Amino acid sequence: MKHLLKKLLPHLVILVLFIVAALAYFSPVLQGKTIFQSDIAQYQGMAKQLKDYRAETGEETYWTDAAFGGMPTYQLGAKYPHNYIKDLDLAIRFLPRPADYLFLYFIGLYILLLVLKVDYKLAFLGALAFGFSTYLIIILGVGHNAKAHAIAYMPLVLSGILLTFRRKYLYGFLLTTVAMGLQLVANHYQMTYYLLFLVICIGVAYLIDAYKKKQLPHFFKSVGIMVIGVLIAIGLNATNILATKEYADTSTRGKSELTIQADGSPKDNVEGLDYNYITEYSYGILESFNLFIPNFMGGGSSDPLPQDGATQEALLKMGVSPQQASQILNQLPTYWGDQPIVAAPAYIGAVVIFLALLALFLVKGRFKWWIVAAFLLSLFLSWGKNLDNAAISITKNFDLRIPLTEIFIDYVPLYNKFRAVSSIQVIIEVILPVLAVIGLHHYFSRFKSEEKKKKALLYSAGITAGIAIIFILLKSTLLDFSNSFYDASIRENLSLQVLDAVREDRASMLTNDAIRSLIFVILAAGTLWFFLKGKLKEISVVGILAILIVIDLVGVDRRYVNNDDFVQARVMEEPFQKNGADLQIEKDDGTYRVYDATTNAFNSGRASYYHNALGGYHAAKPGRMQDLNEFYISQGNIGMLNMLNVKYIITQGQNGGAVAQRNPYANGNAWFVENVILADNANDELLLLDSLNTKKTAVIAAKFKSELPTEKIARDSTATIDMVSHNPQHIVYETSAKSPQLAVFSEVYYPDGWNAYIDGKPATHYRANYVLRAMTVPEGIHKIEFKFEPKVINTGSTISLFSSILFILIVIGGGFFVFKGNAANNKA
Numbered sequence: 019m020k021h022l023l024k025k026l027l028p029h030l031v032i033l034v035l036f037i038v039a040a041l042a043y044f045s046p047v048l049q050g051k052t053i054f055q056s057d058i059a060q061y062q063g064m065a066k067q068l069k070d071y072r073a074e075t076g077e078e079t080y081w082t083d084a085a086f087g088g089m090p091t092y093q094l095g096a097k098y099p100h101n102y103i104k105d106l107d108l109a110i111r112f113l114p115r116p117a118d119y120l121f122l123y124f125i126g127l128y129i130l131l132l133v134l135k136v137d138y139k140l141a142f143l144g145a146l147a148f149g150f151s152t153y154l155i156i157i158l159g160v161g162h163n164a165k166a167h168a169i170a171y172m173p174l175v176l177s178g179i180l181l182t183f184r185r186k187y188l189y190g191f192l193l194t195t196v197a198m199g200l201q202l203v204a205n206h207y208q209m210t211y212y213l214l215f216l217v218i219c220i221g222v223a224y225l226i227d228a229y230k231k232k233q234l235p236h237f238f239k240s241v242g243i244m245v246i247g248v249l250i251a252i253g254l255n256a257t258n259i260l261a262t263k264e265y266a267d268t269s270t271r272g273k274s275e276l277t278i279q280a281d282g283s284p285k286d287n288v289e290g291l292d293y294n295y296i297t298e299y300s301y302g303i304l305e306s307f308n309l310f311i312p313n314f315m316g317g318g319s320s321d322p323l324p325q326d327g328a329t330q331e332a333l334l335k336m337g338v339s340p341q342q343a344s345q346i347l348n349q350l351p352t353y354w355g356d357q358p359i360v361a362a363p364a365y366i367g368a369v370v371i372f373l374a375l376l377a378l379f380l381v382k383g384r385f386k387w388w389i390v391a392a393f394l395l396s397l398f399l400s401w402g403k404n405l406d407n408a409a410i411s412i413t414k415n416f417d418l419r420i421p422l423t424e425i426f427i428d429y430v431p432l433y434n435k436f437r438a439v440s441s442i443q444v445i446i447e448v449i450l451p452v453l454a455v456i457g458l459h460h461y462f463s464r465f466k467s468e469e470k471k472k473k474a475l476l477y478s479a480g481i482t483a484g485i486a487i488i489f490i491l492l493k494s495t496l497l498d499f500s501n502s503f504y505d506a507s508i509r510e511n512l513s514l515q516v517l518d519a520v521r522e523d524r525a526s527m528l529t530n531d532a533i534r535s536l537i538f539v540i541l542a543a544g545t546l547w548f549f550l551k552g553k554l555k556e557i558s559v560v561g562i563l564a565i566l567i568v569i570d571l572v573g574v575d576r577r578y579v580n581n582d583d584f585v586q587a588r589v590m591e592e593p594f595q596k597n598g599a600d601l602q603i604e605k606d607d608g609t610y611r612v613y614d615a616t617t618n619a620f621n622s623g624r625a626s627y628y629h630n631a632l633g634g635y636h637a638a639k640p641g642r643m644q645d646l647n648e649f650y651i652s653q654g655n656i657g658m659l660n661m662l663n664v665k666y667i668i669t670q671g672q673n674g675g676a677v678a679q680r681n682p683y684a685n686g687n688a689w690f691v692e693n694v695i696l697a698d699n700a701n702d703e704l705l706l707l708d709s710l711n712t713k714k715t716a717v718i719a720a721k722f723k724s725e726l727p728t729e730k731i732a733r734d735s736t737a738t739i740d741m742v743s744h745n746p747q748h749i750v751y752e753t754s755a756k757s758p759q760l761a762v763f764s765e766v767y768y769p770d771g772w773n774a775y776i777d778g779k780p781a782t783h784y785r786a787n788y789v790l791r792a793m794t795v796p797e798g799i800h801k802i803e804f805k806f807e808p809k810v811i812n813t814g815s816t817i818s819l820f821s822s823i824l825f826i827l828i829v830i831g832g833g834f835f836v837f838k839g840n841a842a843n844n845k846a
Contacts, residue, residue: 028138035126036145040117043150043572046584049113054114054585055161060635063623065094067630071746072097079746080261080771081806084626084641085634086787087611087662088149090265090808093205093638098257098811100819103199110200116158122170123149127451130173133180134385134452136459139557143564144455148173150571151447152312152365152578159579160361168209169444175213176220176448178247182240183224188832190240191247195825196250205258208436211445216392216445223388229292231617250828252819257814264770264810269638271435272581275700280648291434293403293427299438300402300423301364302356304497308363309446310371310482311489312574314530316352316524318362321577323347323523330699332519350508350520352527353833354501356404357440362578364443366450368535369542369567376546376592377457379474380466389453396445398422438764458563461546462556471550479543486536490529499524504664538570594627599668599676603629609687609744610665611764613651616676620647625668632662642789643766649704654805660685661787662713687741688751690759690795691716692733696723712787716762734755737796739802742818747806754799763791763804776800 041048067084068091069078082091090096098104108658111118127148131141157166174197182190199455201210221241228237252259266272271291279285285292306312313321321327325347333343353360378386398405399422406421426433460466461474474501489496499521508517545562548554554562603612612629613619626634650658659667660788665684671677693715697703706717718726737755744750767785774783774793777800786792795802 023695032128032138032142033125035142036121036128037113039124039146039149040081040113040120043120043155043575044117044584045115046581051584052114052587052590053159053579053583054158054590054668055163057161059161060623061094061161062590062593062624063627064634064636065091066627067746068094068096069395078813079806080808081091081746081768082694083630083746085623085631085636086620086640086766087632088768089634089636089640090261090768090771092258092261092265093636096261098231098818099815100822101255101257101815102818102822103196103251103254103339103452104203106196107134107200107203116163116166118449119158119163119166119170120149120155122167123154126170126173127448130177130180130452131455133177136455139454139560140458142566143458143560144451146564147367147370147451147454147567147571148448150575151367151370151451152362152574153443153447155575155579156362159583164206165209165441165444167204168213169447171197171204172209172213172216172419172444172448175201176216179220179244182244183237185240187240187243188829191243191832192829195246195247195254198248202251202255202259205262207262208441211432211436212396212442212445215395215442216448219388219392219395223391227384247277249729250821250825253817254825256821257811258732258818260810260814260817261808264808266435266638268641268768270285270641270644271638272641274641274645275647276704278701280653285296285683289763291437293424296427296434296437297403297406297423297439299357299440300404301400301440301443303401303404303408305355305357306397306401306491309484310368310485310530311365311528311535312363312365313352313527314363315355316527318363318578319351321352322351323350323520324526327526328519328522329516332516334511335515346512351501351504352524354499354504354521355525356501358503363574365571365574366447367567367571368482368486368538369563369570370451370454372478372539372542373454373457373563375479375481376461376474377453379477380457380460380470381453385456389449391513392445392449396442399426400440400443402439416683420494426609435578459558462549462559468550475543475546475550479539482539483536483543486532486539486707490536493525493532493550497525497528499528516637539564542566592662594624596628597676599666599678600669601668601811602629602678603666603668606665608665609741610684611663612666612668612678613659613664614668616670620644620652629666632659640766645704646707646789650707655708656681657710657712658707661707661764661790663687670761685713685762685764687744688761688763689713690734690737690739690755690761693725693732694718694731694760697719700788707787710787716760716786716792717788718784718786718792725782725784725794727758727760731760734759749804751802752799753795753802755795756795757797759795759797761793761795761802763793765791765793765804770810771806773805773807775803775805778803 041581044053046053064082064085067082071079078097080091080096082089082094085094111122113121124145128141129144132138132142136144154166154169175194178190178192178194178197180190181193184190204210225237228234229390233591274285277285277645277758305315314665325344329350330343330347331789333346334340338346378390402423406419406424407541408420423439456629461471505517505520508520543561545554545559545566549556549559611632612625613632614622614625617624619625619631621635622633623635625631646658659681660683663684663686665681666678667681668676669679691714695706695715695717696719697706697717700719703717703719710717737759738755739751739754742750742752751757753761767783767790772783772791774781776796781802782794783791783793783804791804793802
């Protein structure tokens with residue numbers, strides 16, 4: 019027992035240090051504050067109705083009326099039965115947010131490095147390098163919590179895979195299953211998808227190695243074990259995965275039935291997202307140097323120009339007052355890269371880059387090659403359209419294009435489901451700190467000759483220092499510090515002299531950070547040199563390098579995420595304050611929708627926080643509602659607002675405040691129509707709505723023709739249809755008619771989950787007007803109900819429960835056989 023405690027003690031100390039480091043960086047959480055995250059503020063608006071319903075009833079609603087006219091809550095924080103893997107995740111994330119995610123970063127990479135048989139002190143250093151990587155910190159600053167969550171569990175998944183390949187089958191299976199289950203809990207499938215690329219690189223390296231060593235049976239046995247583990251992990255998350263898949267098919271991420279765009283032009287890509295949207299955020303090829311020099315391309319889009327630089331001097335010469343000059347400096351862009359908006363550079367650290375390069379000269383074998391392969395694949399794909407558009411001149415008459423991203427979009431399954439290809443650089447964020455630590459491990463090894471270490475040190479220091487020196491001395495020759503998109507407005511609104519001054523300041527920013535990176539490389543290289551000469555011990559070297567890495571990375575991190583970003587918890591809990599329009603609208607206790615015309619309604623969660631909004635904020639919007647927005651709503655078509663029962667439109671008042679304008683022409687909650695127009699395809703179904711009197715006529719897809727009244731609809735002026743009760747999952751109407759009628763309901767048609775009943779008996783409903791529900795209502799007085807009863811929840815929950823039981827049984831059985839085997843060995 020004492021031996022076990024002695025063995026565990028260093029790791030417990032490291033665990034405590036990780037907690038301290040996470041809380042120290044985000045120290046305001048100890049005062050009850052929380053970081054202001056713009057994306058999370060929008061999420062709060064979207065999820066408000068769900069949370070209120072849960073608090074009031076103690077039950078879960080899987081539908082919300084507060085966003086986009088109505089959508090499932092599957093991606094808005096819904097809770098599912100038997101989701102035990104989520105309970106485990108919550109237990110691990112016991113620190114206040116966002117310190118919990120930083121702690122996960124640390125612990126995940128620490129375990130991975132221990133699995134790679136690295137000394138715990140080096141593993142601690144590597145964990146700090148990973149956790150404080152600027153990209154991983156900045157995504158916490160802007161609120162990409164799901165992305166951070168998914169990235170944090172990546173190293174744990176790799177740990178399980180490597181353990182399995184090392185013949186630790188039970189432990190490998192256990193860790194792979196749990197880690198993959200936790201990674202899927204994060205619910206960021208783009209990160210999971212990119213993790214698959216890294217896993218494939220590892221698998222190919224191990225396959226080649228197994229073939230050379232004639233160990234293919236072991237390789238396929240390991241793969242089989244991992245496949246079982248992944249399948250169980252998927253089962254543990256079955257409800258969320260199935261529900262997400264169901265919704266995704268109907269969202270902007272799914273297949274569109276339209277073959278035209280709002281401007282009438284053909285729609286190029288009807289399966290998944292289109293090329294331009296996917297590659298909008300493509301990393302610049304030269305921009306990749308900011309992995310080593312943070313301000314290589316001006317830092318982030320919101321970074322201010324220096325107050326004492328050339329631009330300020332140029333502005334003052336123009337006669338601008340110092341106060342005005344200061345304001346202008348905060349508005350002019352320092353960033354001159356290829357992406358539309360960048361929160362911060364994806365800085366990995368000068369010391370980490372130097373150590374990773376050192377590793378390339380010391381490390382051999384499959385580890386090195388899967389790291390290199392993953393690095394190159396990630397880097398090339400992150401360049402997106404910039405690599406696709408690059409031409410390599412082979413001869414005067416022949417240019418070689420490398421449309422790598424285009425090929426992946428067209429031929430690699432699911433690649434066209436995700437945007438922002440620059441995000442694939444998360445693979446680099448994971449592997450470079452690992453490579454750096456493995457390089458140090460080899461540098462400290464007694465089995466490497468001093469001569470080899472010396473050469474590796476000189477080469478790696480020479481290359482990294484040389485790159486920094488080249489950009490310090492030749493920056494103006496190699497780079498122009500201009501961006502046509504950003505700089506055009508400077509030229510037009512100020513002057514060419516100011517633009518030249520801005521470029522000069524950008525060059526100075528690069529120089530300053532290049533010198534900074536050079537200093538860190540020299541200090542790190544000098545530390546290793548002293549070790550080689552016997553002047554420093556290993557423990558001292560690790561300590562010095564850890565300090566250098568933290569100072570290097572945290573120094574850049576604090577430029578973008580610091581104590582100033584924290585607010586009182588109430589601000590994030592209630593991110594939107596009521597305005598005059600909200601106060602006007604809340605006096606009306608009816609059921610209706612609200613459209614916020616003061617902002618981009620389909621990119622804001624504010625209205626959803628207080629009202630049943632036609633609009634919202636989501637990465638995967640309901641597909642048909644987004645089509646309706648692009649074709650009509652965003653163009654100011656009031657007829658669509660009437661059809662969607664928008665009773666109030668929020669506009670800007672004369673005094674600048676928000677006011678609510680009542681729309682007297684809203685169609686109401688439901689109505690009977692007199693005429694039907696059949697549409698042969700989705701294009702017609704949408705285009706026929708233009709100038710249509712939706713109060714009298716409905717557009718119905720031809721495939722629903724059999725559900726329509728068998729006879730011509732007889733106009734009944736006495737017919738009535740009224741909503742008598744409403745909650746997100748259950749709506750009740752009463753109807754009275756002398757003959758069969760066709761009712762249109764101002765509720766979003768969703769093909770899976772919504773069931774209709776007439777007088778308690780199941781009835782058929784169908785789609786009308788591209789996005790709404792319709793139903794054939796028999797004559798007489800009837801009670802009509804719509805209930806949201808998604809089968810996917812019951813199915814998924816059953817699979818999750820079964821998977822949990824199966825996993826426990828396999829662990830118990832595996833543990834028994836391991837114990838039995840160990841006992842037999844001890845007897846022998």
